[in-house]
Amino acid sequence: MKKYELFVKKWYENLEEGKITAVKCNECGTVEFPPVYVCRDCSGTDMEWIEISGNAKILDIMDVKYMSSSISVSEMQGSTGGTSNGVSKEDSRPAVIQLEEGPMLNTRIYGVNSTNKEELWEKLPLDCKAFIVQKDGFKTVGFMYEGEEE
Amino acid sequence: MYSKVGNYQRKVYIAGVGCTRFCDILDTPGVTGVTEGELFAQAAIDAMEDAGIKAKDINALIHGQLWSAIESDYLTCGAQMNKWVGMNGKPSMHHDEGCATGYVSVELAAQMVASGKYDIVLAGGVECANSHPIEGKPAHMRRPMGADAMAMGPMLDENVYTRHFGGRMGMDAFPSQYRLRNGLSIEEMDDTLNAIQIAARRNSAGNPRAYFQEDLETFAKKLGMSDMNKFMKSVFNPKVSEYIRKFGMELRTEGAAAAIVCSEEVAKSLKKMPIEILACTGATAEMGTPNVEEITTKEAIEELYAITGLCGDDIDLLMTNDFRIPSQLLTAEIAGYYPEGEGWKCFLNGDSAYDGRKPININGGRCAFGHAYAASGLADVFETVKQMRGESEGHQLPVPPKTVLVRGFGGGQNATAMILKA
Numbered sequence: 001m002k003k004y005e006l007f008v009k010k011w012y013e014n015l016e017e018g019k020i021t022a023v024k025c026n027e028c029g030t031v032e033f034p035p036v037y038v039c040r041d042c043s044g045t046d047m048e049w050i051e052i053s054g055n056a057k058i059l060d061i062m063d064v065k066y067m068s069s070s071i072s073v074s075e076m077q078g079s080t081g082g083t084s085n086g087v088s089k090e091d092s093r094p095a096v097i098q099l100e101e102g103p104m105l106n107t108r109i110y111g112v113n114s115t116n117k118e119e120l121w122e123k124l125p126l127d128c129k130a131f132i133v134q135k136d137g138f139k140t141v142g143f144m145y146e147g148e149e150e
Numbered sequence: 151m152y153s154k155v156g157n158y159q160r161k162v163y164i165a166g167v168g169c170t171r172f173c174d175i176l177d178t179p180g181v182t183g184v185t186e187g188e189l190f191a192q193a194a195i196d197a198m199e200d201a202g203i204k205a206k207d208i209n210a211l212i213h214g215q216l217w218s219a220i221e222s223d224y225l226t227c228g229a230q231m232n233k234w235v236g237m238n239g240k241p242s243m244h245h246d247e248g249c250a251t252g253y254v255s256v257e258l259a260a261q262m263v264a265s266g267k268y269d270i271v272l273a274g275g276v277e278c279a280n281s282h283p284i285e286g287k288p289a290h291m292r293r294p295m296g297a298d299a300m301a302m303g304p305m306l307d308e309n310v311y312t313r314h315f316g317g318r319m320g321m322d323a324f325p326s327q328y329r330l331r332n333g334l335s336i337e338e339m340d341d342t343l344n345a346i347q348i349a350a351r352r353n354s355a356g357n358p359r360a361y362f363q364e365d366l367e368t369f370a371k372k373l374g375m376s377d378m379n380k381f382m383k384s385v386f387n388p389k390v391s392e393y394i395r396k397f398g399m400e401l402r403t404e405g406a407a408a409a410i411v412c413s414e415e416v417a418k419s420l421k422k423m424p425i426e427i428l429a430c431t432g433a434t435a436e437m438g439t440p441n442v443e444e445i446t447t448k449e450a451i452e453e454l455y456a457i458t459g460l461c462g463d464d465i466d467l468l469m470t471n472d473f474r475i476p477s478q479l480l481t482a483e484i485a486g487y488y489p490e491g492e493g494w495k496c497f498l499n500g501d502s503a504y505d506g507r508k509p510i511n512i513n514g515g516r517c518a519f520g521h522a523y524a525a526s527g528l529a530d531v532f533e534t535v536k537q538m539r540g541e542s543e544g545h546q547l548p549v550p551p552k553t554v555l556v557r558g559f560g561g562g563q564n565a566t567a568m569i570l571k572a
């Protein structure tokens with residue numbers, strides 16, 4: 001019987017060790033972030049764990065401020081206070097990100113608020129950097145807008 | 151392309167349709183106390199009578215409902231419907247594809263008939279989405295849905311990675327992308343979405359099954375406002391997200407709808423004008439996928455046009471699941487019903503209303519007709535069939551449409567498309 005590695009558990013355990021990881025398809029080189037068993041491009045299942053560089057582009061930003069379908073209740077409650085690694089959640093917005101390694105995802109961009117959102121939106125795509133976000137009892141990944149390069 | 155291009159193994163028709171009013175059970179006299187089985191049966195019996203058949207003539211039942219455990223306090227819900235429609239002991243299946251469920255019901259029934267396995271299938275959906283059962287009490291006793299309803303929203307996101315990123319973009323994703331691509335200002339996008347809302351409410355006005363039966367102009371006048379531009383941006387219609395205002399959000403309601411799907415031989419033996427299901431397609435992606443609605447809708451409609459050989463110019467009426475109002479713009483352009491990049495101007499021109507150049511969602515859609523999740527797709531099919539036969543109550547198009555594209559979308563992930571032909 002084939003033995004399957006537990007991808008989800010390993011991904012979260014890697015975050016606890018300070019590593020943001022993905023899997024790379026050994027058949028075609030496609031990177032899956034976050035990890036899944038089957039490659040979206042070639043259907044390969046031989047996956048190798050890699051650490052991502054963390055370099056990414058912001059492709060879109062939403063200025064979700066109100067109750068809507070766009071965000072969970074817990075996120076809404078969270079957005080009125082609290083911090084993630086010292087970054088206020090009020091300074092974060094839902095965003096579309098593309099990793100340097102290829103994958104695109106709906107996630108959260110930090111360092112963006114209602115004051116700078118529209119200005120930044122007009123300059124898209126912009127650079128950002130992945131970082132580890134501490135949640136209640138587990139870690140996940142967020143992306144930080146660190147300003148434009150000089 | 152995922153389907154084999156070509157026609158069904160044999161032709162498939164809709165012979166009858168039924169639909170209840172979409173309303174609040176707890177707030178509507180004469181409806182308060184209704185149960186899921188009764189609602190489902192009301193729509194199903196209407197559909198049978200419309201087709202001129204009886205339950206004994208039907209071979210199998212397809213049943214759709216979301217969240218049956220939470221909102222109805224039961225599991226294996228398809229089986230519970232059999233006896234309410236006189237089909238106890240017959241094959242039945244339950245399925246749930248979020249708000250796309252009702253559209254998928256029609257496709258499943260069509261496949262069952264097309265394969266030759268069954269001659270007549272009943273496809274129905276029911277949803278009691280605006281109230282809750284009371285634990286330990288029978289089904290006619292319900293309580294208002296409170297904050298616990300909001301807790302269900304996040305359950306649409308997968309609980310592995312995406313939900314915890316906190317990055318769901320909801321229905322703001324498309325207006326934002328549309329602005330990026332076409333250079334609209336925030337105000338132009340706002341005006342466009344407001345124009346869609348006004349037309350949607352004009353379309354539901356006078357529809358006896360709709361939740362809102364008066365147009366927004368009338369509503370505004372009652373509040374002492376006659377300038378619609380001001381009214382649409384007033385405290386009565388606040389923004390609930392970056393782009394979407396209150397009237398551009400789904401109205402969560404309760405209701406049921408059903409259709410009788412049958413073979414050509416059966417359809418031609420019945421009294422009513424048979425409506426052919428030319429083809430059904432679908433595409434699905436996980437909700438955390440960026441631009442999921444555009445990606446899946448494109449896939450579904452491209453495949454639909456490849457199978458049928460049709461294009462946007464051939465479509466007389468577009469129906470699309472718009473639980474957030476920008477979906478009308480998204481679908482109209484992808485379907486080639488409105489010109490790409492210029493669709494927003496068509497809405498500003500009033501084209502989407504029943505008396506416009508190219509109507510959309512003639513029943514009012516999810517923001518005006520209402521959204522009873524699993525029943526909504528079948529309610530759109532109900533409206534389409536009635537319009538095609540020239541039988542629509544209160545808001546019949548002067549020229550009955552002959553070729554209609556019905557697009558479903560739900561749960562953030564499933565897009566479907568079908569062509570109905572008179």
Ligand SMILES: [Zn+2]
Nearest residue numbers: 025028039042
């Ligand atoms: Zn691969």
